[in-house]
Amino acid sequence: MAELKNSIVKSNESAAGPDGVYYQFLRHTLLKLFNNIWSTGDIPPSWREASVVPIPKPGKDPSYPSNHRPIALTSCLCKTRERMVIDRLVHVLESGNLLSKCGFRKDHSTLDHLVGLETFIKKAFARKK
The missing domain is CATH 1.20.5 (Single alpha-helices involved in coiled-coils or other helix-helix interfaces)
Known part of the structure; x- marks a missing residue:
């Protein structure tokens, strides 16, 4: 539960990805879902998708495609789970003194x-x- 809370704390209130899930939803209990994914290895297909949105660069003419930068909107659920995995890996590596x-x-x-x-x-x- 601590890993989930820590990951959610790091989340910004950003736009939803292709799955339409916002971070507000994550305030509810997701630990069971994430533990199930951890034990089975079954990752939802929508977590492998992204919606790419062109954002105009500041001060540039937006009528030219080269004056945009792509932003990939991915699943908030997937990003939260990724943060949890990263935090766990860092903890294991740091506590085991396995990194230079x-x-x-x-x-x-x-x-x-x-x-x-x-x-x-x-x-x-x-x-x-």
Whole structure:
């Protein structure tokens, strides 16, 4: 239940995808549905679809197709389930110390690696390598 609540908290009140489901619906009990999908592996076909909507770029002439960017509206239910799976994977990987200490993760900076690389290079130069 905690994973479901955490995933819903991260959801924006965005437009519905092809299935017509809005995030307001997710405020109700979906844990049984998601656990069933988890145990059977049966993903609803509508979760594999997207509605692509062209959005005009700001300050550009909207009469030209190249002045639009595509937005893919996908199932809110699918995105919520994906967030739950990602959160679970991150928890397992982090708690098992299975990831290197690199950037692009919470509380890990790419700057640390740049400083480490700089130190490695300086030591190599000092040893004339």
